[in-house]
Amino acid sequence: MRIENLSYNNAQSQGPERREWFRTHSAEHLERCESLMQLALRRRPASTASSVVVLGAGNCTEVPLVTLNRGTDELVLADLDLAGMRRACDLQLPNLGQRRRMRLVECDLTGGVSRNLERLIRRQRWDKLAPQGASAIFDAAASCLEECEVPDPPVLDDLxxxxxxxVISSLVMSQLFSYPILDVLDPIIVAAPDFWGEQERHRRYQEAAQAFRLRVINAHLHLLGSLVDQDGLIVLLSDVRGFAFNVYGTDHDASHRRDIPLVPRAFFDLVKEQFTIAEEQHWEWLTDLPEKEHFGRGYEVVGYVLRAK
Structure with a gap:
């Protein structure tokens, strides 16, 4: 399960070095993330709770701890990567006095989706299915996704x-469904590597994967609504589409760029159905530059400030 390696992977791809890289190559991304959080702090009514929670904090690459710590009586960071949150606090808030109002909560923001899915994956005899062909393999994968329990909303007792x-959801939502979906595909790569790519043409699998994404998204939106105090505000930051490009400086050039959908289009409707949108912004974020045979990568991001209806 990918969540088992989350802390290690985050240490390689997030943190202060990454933040400095973003300041050089994607400064707008950091500025937009912080400005939306500041906006929510300014617009938070005096009548609502002064505490702040950041879901998906990780190494806090996009989370300005100093800014948030100044604007709250209690700052709670919630993520499965406890080590990453501790590193972020050590680096961004070196003064122990700054951390007196902080609490770190180690938790699975999905409420255990990966574990639920793991049990279903292990029941399948992938080696026996492989000789039956791609249809049998991806029917089994679809079945795992269809049967997987998605707590809605997840119950996080410590919150x-x-x-x-x-309540801040910091660029974590797409990971909540993409990691489990990749977990489903891993045993197929081992048992039937020749079938890799066939999932794109398998209708039942595609429908199951899309329905799974929407269930996880809905559960996360419901979680945000359950955590926020009456009249409180929600900051939702999410990548919605990835892109790859092969020439530096052409990340906006369609002829050198390949788009990669991440979030179902229905996501935007779900947000409108469940929340009142106080602010909405869109921007792009580079994560890698092209080098030799390696493509550059980036993401289209949406940032909301929301009120629960």
Whole structure:
């Protein structure tokens, strides 16, 4: 399961070095993330809780701890990567006095989706299915996704309900469904590597994967609504589409760029159905530059400030 390696992977791809890289190559990304968080802090009514929670904090690459710490009586970071959150606090808040109002909560923001899916994956005899062909393999994969329990909303006991004046979801939503989907494909790569890519043409699998994405997204949106205090605000930051490009400086050039959908289009409708949008912004974020045979990568991001209806 990919979540088992989350802390190690985050240490390789996030943190202060990555933040400095973004300042050089994607400064707008960091500025937009912080400005939306500041906006929520400024617009938070005096009548609501002054505490703030950040879901998906990780190494806090896009989370300005100093800014958030100044604007709250209690700052809670919630993520499965406890080591990453500790590193971020050590680096961004070196003064122990700055951390007195902080709490770190180690938790699975999905409420255990990967574990639920793992049990279903292990029941399948992938080696026996492989000789039956791609259809049998991807029917089994679809079945795993269809049967997987998705707690809605996830119950995170250490966070309670309705306790936060500002709830921040920091670029974590797409990971909540993409990691489990990749976990389903891993045993197929081992048992039937020749079938890799066939999932794109298998209708039942595609429908199951899309339905799974939407269930996880809905559960996450419901989680945000359950955590925020009455009249509080939600900051939702999410990548919605990836892109690859092969020449530096052509990340906006369609002839050198390949788009990679990440989030179902229905996501935007779900947000509108469940929340009142106080602010909406869109921008792009580079994560890698092209080098020799390696493509550059980036993401289209949406940032919201929301109120629960």
């Amino acid at each position: 309670g309900q309705g306790q936060f004046g500002v």
